[in-house]
Amino acid sequence: MVEKVRTVEDVCCPFCGTLCDDLEIDVDLKTDQVVEVRNGCQIGTKKYFSSNPSDHRYTKPLIRKNGEHVEVSWDEAIDKAADILVNAQRPLLYGFSSTECEAQSKGVELAEILNAILDNTASVCHGPSLLAIQDVGASLATLGEIKNRADTIIFWGSNPVHAHPRHLSRYSDFIRGYFRTDGRNDRYIVVVDPRYTHTAQIADKYIKVNPSEDYELIQAIRAMLRGSDLDVKEVSGVPIESIKELVDILKSSNFGVVFFGMGLTQTLAHHRNVDTAIRLVTELNDYTKFILIPMRGHYNVTGANVVFTWNTGYAYSIDFSRGYPRYNPGEFSSVELLMRDEVDAALIVASDPGSNFPAAAVKNLFKHPLIAIEPHKTPTSVFADVVLPVAIAGIECEGTAYRMDTVPLRLRKVKDAPGECLSDKEILERLIEKVREKMGE
Amino acid sequence: MSLDNLILLTGRTISQGVALEGGKVTRENVRAAGICTFDADDFKKLDCLAGTPVKVITDYGEVLVYSTISEEGPHPGIIFIPMGPWANQLVNPSSQGCGTPTYKGIKAKVEVAKSGKVLNALELIGKLKEA
Numbered sequence: 001m002v003e004k005v006r007t008v009e010d011v012c013c014p015f016c017g018t019l020c021d022d023l024e025i026d027v028d029l030k031t032d033q034v035v036e037v038r039n040g041c042q043i044g045t046k047k048y049f050s051s052n053p054s055d056h057r058y059t060k061p062l063i064r065k066n067g068e069h070v071e072v073s074w075d076e077a078i079d080k081a082a083d084i085l086v087n088a089q090r091p092l093l094y095g096f097s098s099t100e101c102e103a104q105s106k107g108v109e110l111a112e113i114l115n116a117i118l119d120n121t122a123s124v125c126h127g128p129s130l131l132a133i134q135d136v137g138a139s140l141a142t143l144g145e146i147k148n149r150a151d152t153i154i155f156w157g158s159n160p161v162h163a164h165p166r167h168l169s170r171y172s173d174f175i176r177g178y179f180r181t182d183g184r185n186d187r188y189i190v191v192v193d194p195r196y197t198h199t200a201q202i203a204d205k206y207i208k209v210n211p212s213e214d215y216e217l218i219q220a221i222r223a224m225l226r227g228s229d230l231d232v233k234e235v236s237g238v239p240i241e242s243i244k245e246l247v248d249i250l251k252s253s254n255f256g257v258v259f260f261g262m263g264l265t266q267t268l269a270h271h272r273n274v275d276t277a278i279r280l281v282t283e284l285n286d287y288t289k290f291i292l293i294p295m296r297g298h299y300n301v302t303g304a305n306v307v308f309t310w311n312t313g314y315a316y317s318i319d320f321s322r323g324y325p326r327y328n329p330g331e332f333s334s335v336e337l338l339m340r341d342e343v344d345a346a347l348i349v350a351s352d353p354g355s356n357f358p359a360a361a362v363k364n365l366f367k368h369p370l371i372a373i374e375p376h377k378t379p380t381s382v383f384a385d386v387v388l389p390v391a392i393a394g395i396e397c398e399g400t401a402y403r404m405d406t407v408p409l410r411l412r413k414v415k416d417a418p419g420e421c422l423s424d425k426e427i428l429e430r431l432i433e434k435v436r437e438k439m440g441e
Numbered sequence: 442m443s444l445d446n447l448i449l450l451t452g453r454t455i456s457q458g459v460a461l462e463g464g465k466v467t468r469e470n471v472r473a474a475g476i477c478t479f480d481a482d483d484f485k486k487l488d489c490l491a492g493t494p495v496k497v498i499t500d501y502g503e504v505l506v507y508s509t510i511s512e513e514g515p516h517p518g519i520i521f522i523p524m525g526p527w528a529n530q531l532v533n534p535s536s537q538g539c540g541t542p543t544y545k546g547i548k549a550k551v552e553v554a555k556s557g558k559v560l561n562a563l564e565l566i567g568k569l570k571e572a
């Protein structure tokens with residue numbers, strides 16, 4: 001029998017921070033298209049299938065002329081993009097979380113040459129977690145450690161059934177580990193959330209907290225842990241008895257983990273929620289081993305933070321306008337800059353702020369020239385002045401990505417990119433070369 | 442019919458994740474993210490059929506989305522819109538100085554829509570682009 005497909009094994013899924021590294025992809029030998037994905041969750045599987053050519057996949061560089069996108073050569077597109085960047089006073093380079101580390105590093109180089117603002121998507125998700133960790137430090141561990149040892153797992157403001165679908169089966173819940181031989185039965189799962197989420201529905205204990213009142217609840221837990229009796233019936237909508245029971249469970253566990261998500265970082269108290277959660281975890285270490293891990297969303301947002309840090313000293317929201325890196329989220333973070341209408345041109349790499357930023361910020365983003373390095377039609381790329389079609393990292397080119405616990409894993413190439421697509425790294429290198437030329441360097 | 446004093450939460454859902462990988466400019470994305478999920482008892486007060494378009498209004502904007510009943514309830518007083526273009530018409534861009542907008546926990550009210558159509562992602566975001 002003649003083989004019709006080729007199988008690539010041990011593939012890392014480039015979608016969420018769980019970065020599952022056990023996917024198997026079948027690629028049709030004749031058409032070079034993905035025909036089967038094994039082991040992936042629904043979202044990961046879909047990402048592979050959607051890399052096949054379709055009416056929403058870009059295959060040629062585009063420039064907006066008279067209001068319409070027209071196909072142009074790479075040279076023309078790069079020239080136009082470089083023009084936009086060189087002529088801007090305060091260009092923003094944003095995204096980087098859904099691409100590999102070498103491209104991220106090229107992004108830093110370009111930002112430095114342009115004296116630009118450099119930001120990644122942590123700015124709108126786990127930025128507050130980074131701030132909090134910078135404030136008070138954090139006790140962390142790898143997911144392998146958790147799989148083998150953890151017996152008490154708390155998901156706080158995070159709904160992995162939807163956002164990290166295989167997290168529970170690979171690391172934190174159902175999986176059997178060295179000291180957790182009976183998998184799910186050896187672990188006690190707690191979910192804290194205002195909604196009875198699908199994760200809460202499979203937990204051992206669900207704590208319904210009022211929206212935006214997580215800070216008060218964590219402080220109450222800390223107080224009780226220190227032996228204070230609280231003279232109230234409930235805190236943040238949670239009955240005191242339930243908090244007492246939780247404190248006992250936490251104290252008596254062997255190895256506990258707090259996985260926290262946007263429920264802490266995107267509500268009113270932002271990094272203060274995370275500050276106090278970290279302090280709680282530190283104090284729990286007086287009784288037993290406890291650690292915490294942010295549930296990072298984009299598969300390589302952790303990598304973006306790591307790469308930006310080793311290049312500039314800072315993880316996100318970096319301003320190069322004075323020729324050296326300065327860091328001040330709230331001042332140099334993308335949404336705040338856009339709300340002040342400070343940005344006069346933007347280069348978006350592997351991200352879709354058109355969909356994901358608050359409307360008022362998007363409005364200001366669209367006022368100025370916009371370049372998108374993007375594989376698919378998105379509400380950002382459709383309104384961009386220059387679209388540079390890209391090979392999808394982890395599917396059509398190799399690279400490195402960092403899992404949510406900062407373990408670096410190698411992304412594999414399973415097939416060629418359609419049309420004239422280049423990798424993020426190649427595109428950024430060509431932009432750097434052109435920008436240098438135009439700046440007379 | 443209308444409901445006041447609701448709290449809006451936003452976030453990832455698996456169908457929204459699948460839809461965005463399947464094409465953000467498709468109708469599938471509207472069905473996945475152009476929706477507002479209600480607590481079952483709250484929804485009864487709206488006195489309409491599930492799927493009826495509703496207008497969600499906050500201090501920061503308003504948007505028309507399809508109504509559905511939550512599978513992750515009960516959560517009286519809370520409505521949920523998956524992250525994406527529709528939710529982002531309503532969220533609070535202020536970060537209280539830390540850089541990250543307040544995407545969750547925003548006061549909202551809801552009215553059953555008498556007219557108008559639920560826009561797709563491009564129509565909705567296109568309105569933000571000045572000609």
Ligand code: SF4
Binds near residue numbers: 016018
């Ligand atoms: S859980 Fe995340 S990394 Fe794993 S297959 Fe699903 S989307 Fe990919």
